Amino acid sequence: MRPQFLHRSLGLLQRVPNRSFVPTGLGRRSLSSSPRVPDFAFAFDIDGVLLRSSKPIPGAADSLRYLKEQNIPFILLTNGGGKHETERVAELSEKLEVPLDPSVIIQSHSPFAELAGALENKRVLIVGGDGDRCRQVAERYGFKNVITPGDIFMANPGIWPVSKVFRSYYEQFARPIQNPNQIDAQDPSRGLKIDAVFVYNDPRDWGLDAQVIMDVLLSSEGVLGTISEKNGQPNLPNKGYQQDGQPPLYFSNPDLWWAAAYPLPRLGQGGFREALEGVWAATTGGPSKGVELKKNIAGKPYQATYEFAEHQLMRNRSQAFGGAITQPLRNVYMIGDNPASDICGANTFRSIHGSEWHSILVRTGVYRGGEPAWVPSTIADDVQKAVEWGLKSSKW
Known part of the structure; x- marks a missing residue:
């Protein structure tokens, strides 16, 4: 499906005086002397x-x-x-x-704004970024029910006990989940259901984020605490993985490396995706066993x-x-x-x-x-x- 435009006002670019840049070999060209439209x-x-x-x-x-x-x-x-x-x-x-x-x-993640209408009242998991800034972005895009891995951890630290060292960090922005018991409910009708997973930015706590995403992808219908009985069934497409109503998974950035202050490039969101796919392959058998991680990737x-x-x-x-x-x-x-x-x-x-x-x-x-x-x-x-x-x- 071809992406549509974001619904935001488009102002004219402000014109400011050119201070010093004149292309080599080219004279300065004023707007009044150049009425033609650039092609x-x-x-x-x-x-x-x-x-x-x-x-x-x-x-x-x-x-x-x-x-x-x-x-x-x-x-x-x-x-x-x-x-x-x-x-x-x-x-x-x-x-x-x-x-x-x-x-x-x-x-x-700008194109994700176009999905807000279809998922407006669905619960979406937003992963990555500093604090809950990506949650705030998603809400400004129009998503109404947004949770983060930090919310889930604070409601039930047992989901990834290693993240206890980040507890003070999550306390700064985590929002309470009304019924924490939903996170480990074995009954799908009573559990916390995730309808879509979005990785908006580079994850900060790779372990927690990978664990929560894996839990959701292996669940029954996206309900935390459940495990799909279809997983590993050889007679089903993709050996039954992601064939039981699990939510779609979206990544916004495939870059393995990016340029930071350090003299050598640093791992980006693409690094996290590769790590997650490695865990997925180790768990499911991966491509060698006919199992792929179904995902959607945006960005360049x-x-x-x-x-x-x-x-x-x-x-x-x-x-x-x-x-x-x-x-x-x-x-x-x-x-x-x-x-x-x-x-x-x-x-x-x-x-x-x-x-x-x-x-x-x-x-x-x-x-x-x-x-x-x-x-x-x-x-x-x-x-x-x-x-x-x-x-x-x-x-x-």
């Missing part, structure tokens, strides 16, 4: 491209200012998350000293995420020029630091609108040199050089 746009990753450990990468702010001054559309397409889009864009605006509108950012490099981003980009472009655009969007330059997500996604994306996406790999993040797993259209030292390449390619 190209940019998409930026954030971590490792615009920021490194929350600090602006040289040239990033000036590049965005230039695009805003020229009214060239762009979008920030990140596999990061854990905060609402309005909060994230406010932080970026402050760090980069460039006013940005929430309509220009798409995080890994997946087609649906790029479709979601392109629709948002085109909508922003239309609004920025008063909706009277006859010229199609021909080229989009995706600037990223991760070959496995940014470059792979741009290279494999097929636009239903006929736009061509070009990948530009920068050296300021995950990519450390050498032959990348996915070969980009070009490699640039940093985001400013990448923007210059895109502008020259489009003869701007």
Whole structure:
């Protein structure tokens, strides 16, 4: 199913004076002298491209200012998350000293907002992120009944006794579960039922989160404390696993690595998923025994995420020029630091609108040199050089 747009207002990008960035070999072009609508746009990753450990990468702010001054559309397409889009864009605006509108950012879990209607009154388990910030994001998306592994642990610490060292952490945000006995109820009609599991951001307590997710996936109809009698039945599809009304499992970010303050890349949400799949395989027999972990993965490099981003980009472009655009969007330059997500996604994306996406790999993040797993259209030292390449390619 093709993702739809998030229901949020789309403001025009604010125009600010360009302070210093002028592409090499190109003169400054004012809006008054250039009435034509650009037939190209940019998409930026954030971590490792615009920021490194929350600090602006040289040239990033000036590049965005230039695009805003020229009214060239762009979008920030990140596999990061854990905060609402309005909060994230406010932080970026402050760090980069460039006013940005929430309509220009798409995080890994942004498409989950489209599922809120169907799951509005269902109980969803939200995993990952600091404290219960991801719960707050989900509630702002429209989910009404949201619980976290921390809630479950505080109601019944026996579900993962190793997490007792995190008790003071969970006490800060856990919400009470009305009947804690529901967590270990053997009767499905009396237990705590989970209708969907979402990993919104990198988990902090991998052990607890993996245990709770495993309990739900092995349960009968998503009821904690139960175990499905269909598990391991050789005559059933997937040997009976996830064939008994268990809830769907969603991951928002497939990245194995991400660029942090440490000089080497750090494990991301993709690392947690790989660990969970390892436990699943050890428990069920895994692919070698004909059992897979059924899951849904959003984020880059997946087609649906790029479709979601392109629709948002085109909508922003239309609004920025008063909706009277006859010229199609021909080229989009995706600037990223991760070959496995940014470059792979741009290279494999097929636009239903006929736009061509070009990948530009920068050296300021995950990519450390050498032959990348996915070969980009070009490699640039940093985001400013990448923007210059895109502008020259489009003869701007």
